[in-house]
Amino acid sequence: MLREARRTTVLGRLRVSNRVGVLRSDLMRVGSVDIGPGALLAPMEAVTDLPFRTICEEHGAALTYTEFLSAEALIRGAEKVVGRMWPSLGGRRFAVQVFGRDPIVVAAAAVAAAEIGACLVDINMGCPARKVTAGMCGSALMREPALAASLVRAVRAALPSNIPVTIKQRIGWNDLSINAAEFALRMVEAGAALVTVHGRTRDQGFSGPVRLASIAAVRAALPKEIPVVGNGDVKTIDDYLRMKRETGCDAVMIGRAARGNPWLFRAILALETGAPLPARPSIAEQWQVWRRHADMVVQYTNDKMRLHELRKTLAWYSRGLYGGAELRHKAFQENQPAAVLALGERFFAALHAREQSRAETGESDYPGGLAARSLARHLRRHGEGEKRCAD
Ligand SMILES: Cc1cc2nc3c(=O)[nH]c(=O)nc-3n(C[C@H](O)[C@H](O)[C@H](O)COP(=O)(O)O)c2cc1C
Numbered sequence: 001m002l003r004e005a006r007r008t009t010v011l012g013r014l015r016v017s018n019r020v021g022v023l024r025s026d027l028m029r030v031g032s033v034d035i036g037p038g039a040l041l042a043p044m045e046a047v048t049d050l051p052f053r054t055i056c057e058e059h060g061a062a063l064t065y066t067e068f069l070s071a072e073a074l075i076r077g078a079e080k081v082v083g084r085m086w087p088s089l090g091g092r093r094f095a096v097q098v099f100g101r102d103p104i105v106v107a108a109a110a111v112a113a114a115e116i117g118a119c120l121v122d123i124n125m126g127c128p129a130r131k132v133t134a135g136m137c138g139s140a141l142m143r144e145p146a147l148a149a150s151l152v153r154a155v156r157a158a159l160p161s162n163i164p165v166t167i168k169q170r171i172g173w174n175d176l177s178i179n180a181a182e183f184a185l186r187m188v189e190a191g192a193a194l195v196t197v198h199g200r201t202r203d204q205g206f207s208g209p210v211r212l213a214s215i216a217a218v219r220a221a222l223p224k225e226i227p228v229v230g231n232g233d234v235k236t237i238d239d240y241l242r243m244k245r246e247t248g249c250d251a252v253m254i255g256r257a258a259r260g261n262p263w264l265f266r267a268i269l270a271l272e273t274g275a276p277l278p279a280r281p282s283i284a285e286q287w288q289v290w291r292r293h294a295d296m297v298v299q300y301t302n303d304k305m306r307l308h309e310l311r312k313t314l315a316w317y318s319r320g321l322y323g324g325a326e327l328r329h330k331a332f333q334e335n336q337p338a339a340v341l342a343l344g345e346r347f348f349a350a351l352h353a354r355e356q357s358r359a360e361t362g363e364s365d366y367p368g369g370l371a372a373r374s375l376a377r378h379l380r381r382h383g384e385g386e387k388r389c390a391d
Contacts, residue, residue, distance in 0.1 A: 028062075028227050028250050031164030031193040033093075033119050035251070038062035038269040039240065040196075042231060042255030043097040043122070043168070050086040051296035051313075052258075055289060057092050059262035060269035062251065064094050068124040068138075071100030071109035086300070087117040097168065099124035099137045101147060103154035110155040114163045120194070121159060123151055125169040125187075128202045139170050139202035145183055149190035156191030164193035168231075171214035174203040180214045181221035188226050195222065196229040196253055206256075215247040229253050240268055260316030262289065283321075283355045287348035290317040294341060310340040314347075321351060 028035040041048060041056045043065035053064035066084055073081035088094040096113035098121065100106040110121040125148055127138030141148040148167075155165045167187045172178035184195045197218050199210035210232035219228045230249035234240050235257040243252050257264055263281050270277050281289070290313065297309045311331045318324035327347045334340050 029225070030120060030166065030227055032162050033164055036062050037272040039234070039265055040229060040251055040253040041065060041258055041265070042253045043067050043095075043124070044255050047259065049084065049309075050089070050300050051293050053094060054089050054296060055262045055293050056258055056265055057088060059289075060265040061258075061262075062269075063119075064088065065122060066094070066096045068097045068099045068127060068132075069109070069113075071098045071102070071106040074098065074109040074112055075105055083302075085113065085116050093119040095120045095122055095166070097122040097124050099127060099132060101135065101137050101141070101151070103150050106151050107154040107158035110165065111158050114159055118163070120164045120166055121155060122166045122168055122196070123148075123155060125167050125183075126198050126202075128170070128205050133202070139173065142169060142179060142183055142202070143173050143177070145179075145186050148183070149186050152187050152190035152192050165191055166194040166196070167192045168196040168198070170198050170200055170202055171211055172201050174201050177201075178211075178214060181217040184218045184228075185221050188222055192226070194227045194229065196231055197249075199230065199232040199247075212243065212246040215243075215249060219248045219250075227251060231255070235264075237267055237271060240271075260319050283348065283351045286317060286321075287352060290314070290344060290348065293317070294344065298337065298341075306337045307335065307340065310337050314340060314344045317344075318347065322354070323347065323351070 027037070038060045039062060041053065041061040041064040045067040048065060048067050053061075053066075056064055066086075069081050069084055070078075074085070085096060094117070096110075096116075096118040098106060098109045098113065100109065106123065110123075113121045124132075124138050125141045127133070129138065132138035133140040136144070136147075141151070152165055152167065159165060167184075169180065169183060169187070171180040172183075178201065180197055184192075184197070187195060195218060197215045199212055199215045200206070200208060212230070215228070215230045215232075222228060227250035228247070229251045230243045230247045231253040232243075234243055234252055234254050240252055240254075243249060252268075254264060263278070266278050269275070293313050294310055297313055298306060301309045311328075311334075314331050315328045318327050327343065331340050331343055334343060
């Protein structure tokens with residue numbers, strides 16, 4: 001049954017239903033680009049740099065995005081911004097997100113992104129930050145659908161036909177102006193091949209309830225062949241399934257929960273492909289992934305930012321671990337990258353030793369990382385049968 005479902009899915013992009021009634025498809029077609037199963041990594045400023053994207057890709061993220069890049073700065077050739085447009089390692093596909101409000105400039109930036117190898121170019125229409133909305137970019141575009149549509153049209157016209165243009169929006173500017181569905185439809189009519197919806201208004205920023213009904217309204221309003229990606233507060237397998245079930249979205253995008261927890265992508269990929277659910281990452285694995293992430297930070301981050309980025313990385317991976325708060329405090333007192341790395345090594349070595357000695361006595365400090373905990377919760381609620389969602 002599993003093999004059959006996979007075969008027909010790959011051949012015919014047949015949608016199949018798993019046991020909790022969540023529709024899933026193994027491939028999502030965006031224009032002429034096929035995206036594999038699994039969750040997408042959200043663009044995040046000062047987070048989704050090359051090391052971060054690489055770690056998420058290696059753990060099963062279906063697609064990763066750069067942080068939003070100012071179209072104006074890209075076109076000016078501002079070194080700081082151009083430097084953030086690193087192609088993924090190993091030839092993996094990646095998306096570049098740009099923001100701006102001048103169609104000519106945004107189109108030129110999109111062409112630059114395509115030239116460095118982006119498989120799609122996303123236009124930011126959701127950023128709530130004042131520094132962006134003050135320039136009438138980001139979520140401010142949701143109040144100017146005509147201008148937003150002209151950006152999509154300009155980018156569509158400028159890009160080669162095999163590179164889709166996509167948008168990432170919110171559900172509206174505030175509670176009095178929820179226009180997610182009309183806005184999305186207008187962007188699709190202008191040429192957008194995929195719409196990601198963060199289920200909050202601009203006024204909500206990053207907190208308060210995520211309105212799944214508004215994401216569902218976008219899904220209902222758009223032609224079936226245009227994928228809708230649901231986004232907002234997906235931190236666990238249960239959140240993921242709920243997002244899919246209640247919105248009917250074609251894929252889910254994960255932002256904050258991926259920080260220090262790339263295993264969430266691995267678990268979602270297993271769920272979507274019917275593979276056995278992975279065990280929780282051991283301390284040894286968390287140690288190894290932190291070290292790989294930190295090594296890439298050392299390799300790809302400039303001298304000025306290295307210390308800051310290493311502290312940040314260690315903070316993400318130590319979240320929820322025994323002694324993590326003390327570690328973060330110490331890391332912020334260190335002034336040399338090598339010292340932060342050494343601190344991380346000592347921290348994980350001590351945890352590893354502790355885990356091993358507790359395993360011998362049958363005790364455990366670590367009920368698991370976030371992904372493992374959410375998997376365990378999901379299995380408790382839905383039963384062992386969910387281990388293979390397409391059986
Ligand atoms: C630190 C940070 C930076 C972000 N930067 C961007 C960005 O560059 N472009 C964008 O479209 N959204 C950005 N976002 C929003 C996320 O992509 C995402 O929509 C939001 O965090 C909700 O998803 P989550 O709950 O999974 O984090 C950012 C969010 C955070 C927390």
